[in-house]
Amino acid sequence: MVPARPPALVIIPMVQHTGAPCEPVVAVGDEVKKGQKVGDTQAFISAPVHSSVSGKVVKIAPCNHPLGRPVKAVYIESDGQDSWHEDVRPSQDWEKAGLDELKKITRNAGIVGMGGATFPTHIKLSPPPGTKIDYVLANGCECEPYLTSDHRAMLERPADMITGLRIIMKTIGAPKGCIGVEDNKPDAVQALKNAAADYSDIEVHALHTKYPQGAGNQLVKVLTGREVPSGALSSAVGCVVQNVGTCIAVADAVCFGKPLIERIVTITGSGINEPKNMLVRVGTPMEEVIEQCGGFKPNIRKIILGGPMMGLAQPTVENFPVIKGTSGILCLTNLDVELYDIRPCIKCAKCVDVCPVSIMPLFISSAVEHGLYDRAESYNAMDCMECGCCAYVCPAKRPLVQWGRMSKADIAAKRAKK
């Protein structure tokens, strides 16, 4: 992994998490320090955002966002000094810290799930009252093709990963920690086993390499044998799942006072000249990252943020910052990408066979195609984890994931209204 060049300008969007958007807590013209909070909200499900440089706020305006609609962002010009904010300082021994203090640090550091879901971590550290958590499961599967950022993190920071896992176990009161890593990463399995050697309450498991092994509920099943019921959270069966990168971010916040202002990003695919993993500051314009990888190849056809199965295709990288959930930038050429016409469903049931959550994509998609969202809900559309397996095998090339997403958005909006 190589560190990216410090950016001259960062764009900090107010939405980098699942939940309510932040509002800027700085104004144009303000001087800010590295690690200073620049956006926050009182909403329960949310996470604050911080500046990744020291410098001056030059603009508050919308920027492009992977969600497909512009999002309010704070633009900060770097002064090149990288002076840290006074709140960023190492804390005393975390093992003596109180549970509420650990949750507060995690919240104030703006930590979110770094595997792509970006759910605020402090919420996961507070399971519903009366819920007993037996296991914290660290997800090191990174099962999407092309992506290797978690792999690098496990190889380069195994001790911090174990520290983060122990902090989470303590905060939740879980007696056991389990790390699941696919067996195509034997070096990461060994590195974590070495780092966890002194902790009898932590196990490292090499798991069969298959997609989508890294999906939260799949990991619960394979590591504990427990099955998360439809519509429930993993805490319902006594498990909390955290991505390995999130564990490292928790260790950084609790031990060093460092908010989530950088992450490892995999820049890869046949459409980029020098594919690599880079440590990139949150807010860095993607164009700069691409330029540091030798630029696009001339026959670039598709840019996907994330992996090829669950990532979101983007029309451009202009005015697009790297955010907390940017695990990868996948650049594909016209040799990798083929355009298909959507054809009628032939009821082959291949999509049903491969669906890891045992729902029926053909019926959900057909309902959405006809605007029958209530019917899609009755087929448990909300259980879809958007893994893309159904669309991958569909011989009629139907956009099953996109239709599934549409139904989930409609159902979620209706439920929110109620």
Ligand code: SF4
């Ligand atoms: S994307 Fe398709 S295969 Fe994956 S969970 Fe959803 S319906 Fe099932």
Ligand code: SF4
């Ligand atoms: S795989 Fe495609 S064609 Fe086959 S049943 Fe599912 S939606 Fe229909």
